[in-house]
Amino acid sequence: MHLKPSRFNVLLDDDRLAFNSLTCALVQFNHSFQKILLNPNDSLSVHDNLLRDQMLSCGFLVPSDLNELSALRSRYLQSQSNHDTLAVTIMPTDYCNFNCFYCFQDKKSIHMSSDTANALVNFIDSNLSGVKTLKVTWFGGEPLLALNLIQSLSDSLFQLAKRHSCDYDAFIITNGYLLTDSSIQILRQCQIQAVQISLDGDERTHDSRRFLPHGGHSFNVILRNLKALLEKDFNVSCRINLDRSNLHSIPNLLDTLSRFLGSLKRKLTLSFDLILPIAHLNKWDSNLCLTMEEFSYCVFKFSTYMIELEFNIPDLYPFYPTPKNTFCAAVRQNSFLICPDGSIGKCFDCYQSIGDVFRGIAHDSTTKANLSPWLDFNPLDDPECKNCSVLPICLGGCPFFRIFRHKKLCLKWKFDLIHSLRQIFHWKGGASS
Ligand code: SF4
Ligand code: SF4
Structure with a gap:
């Protein structure tokens, strides 16, 4: 050859x-x-x-x-049209018990009705033929405010998965405040094994950003609940959203997590994320957003400290490059975000409807027009991406930004790959050719 x-x-x-x-x-x-x-x-x-x-x-x-x-x-086109997995992100409610100052959600204060829940089950049923895994993400508002609905929907969804002989996989994104012993037990009954919770800094900083509607504090309750989940062997990821106003408090947060969790910290998946400059952030100064270059530097600095404190560095973005098939699920045909009123979208940040659980996907000219930019999106058509050495580990960045903001949001690898590779090689102890 x-x-x-x-x-x-x-x-x-x-x-x-x-x-x-x-x-x-x-x-x-x-x-x-x-x-x-x-x-x-x-x-x-x-x-x-x-x-x-x-x-x-x-x-x-x-x-x-x-x-x-x-x-x-x-590879990209195959993954986009792959029907092995049906991924549904379900918002049983858009109520929230927090009032985070950077929240991007346009809350209409709706709990999903029983009619909508029934239609949702039928919608999933009609899309499960030939599917190997039904992947459910519970999201909100705060999904634990609709725990009864999660319970009853989960029962129906297991039955569906069983009937279609496919695997069932469930994950929840919660602010972590309502995770009592009994709600944790219900999560387990609902086969939810993985939980994502956000902490945005040390106690003082977090409580100034992620607070209850009347300003009540949340940090200590979340920390206790996070530990309870780890003790009960849930896969817990703690997401730390970064902007210019909380960077100073991250080392303190890592110290606190390390002290409070003891050896359990080795089971925690820590992750950093960038708060994006999205226009409808109404209570927040978007000048506080970090650039991707600044974010890269912060990840480098904080991951070095994580190693010192003996946290695990997950084999994931933003620490490790991993091969991507699509940038995110939004551009895949078989991936949907279901809102509490039954409308269906593609992306957490864009609520343009591509259909609803009553009438299905792309049932009229508006929903067809809303769907097509996601399915037509292909970073391999972009001249800059085509010539970019990190294309396979970026795949064009966030499609929402490309489609609706007409901007590229290059992943951090574009700016710090060399630096990261040195760091990774050092962490792994190396493999010689
Ligand atoms: S880093 Fe930027 S140029 Fe490179 S593939 Fe990603 S979006 Fe395209
Ligand atoms: S398109 Fe961007 S904002 Fe939307 S889900 Fe994908 S990564 Fe997130």
Whole structure:
């Protein structure tokens, strides 16, 4: 087979590190590796032949006739139209017991009615044929304010999954305030094993951002509840939303989590996220948003401190690059966000309806027009993305920004890949070629 170097190789000559953004292989290379990469079709010793095979399986070398962009395009299109998984994010309510100052939600104060819940079950039923996994995310408002509904819907959804012989997988995004012993037990009965909770800084900072409607504090209650979940073996991810006004408090937050959770901290998945400059944030100064470059620097700084405190660094964004098939579920055909009134959307930040649970998807000209930008979105058509070395680990950034803001939101890898690879290699102890 005639070979060539992959267009997605990233070489750090000083550190002798090679990374391939299509496979995410990271190795420390030697002189032979360099020689083979320059002349992959030369005849080689037995030992170097073996090395060339490894370079091929890690994606550093590819067949000369392979168009990697076309291969990536096929992977993207396949994933977009893949019907193995039906992913539904269900908002049983948009009521919330918090009044976070950066909340982007346009709350109409609706609990899902029983008619809507029944129609939702029928909608899911009619989309389950041939599906291997039904993936449910409970979201809100605050979903635990509608725990009874989660319970009854979960019962119906298990039955559906069973009838269609598909796996059932459930996850909840909650502010964590209402996680009592009894609600935790109900989550378990609802087969919800994974929980995401946000903490936005140390006690003082968090309580100034994520508070109850009349200003009541939430930090200590959430911290206690988060520990209770970890003790009961739930997969807990703690999301820390960053902007310019809470950066100073993150080391204190990490100290507190480390002290309070003790050895349980090793089971916690910590993650950082960027608060995005979305126009309908009404109570908040969008100048507080970090740029992606600033965010990258913060992740680097805070992850270094996480290591010192012996937290696990998850093998996930924003710490590790991972190969992506689509940027997010919004552009996949079989992924829906169900609002409490039964309308169906594509994305957490965009409530343009693409249908409803009563009449289905794209049932009229408006919903058809709202759906098509998501299905037509393809980052591989963009000239800058096409030539970008991190395309396979970014895939064009947030589609909502591209479609509705006409801007690119390049992922942090665009700015800090080299820096991150050095850090990752150091964390992992390295693998030599
Ligand atoms: S959005 Fe930016 S980082 Fe992502 S692939 Fe396109 S150019 Fe590269
Ligand atoms: S399009 Fe952007 S904002 Fe919407 S779900 Fe995807 S990543 Fe989130």
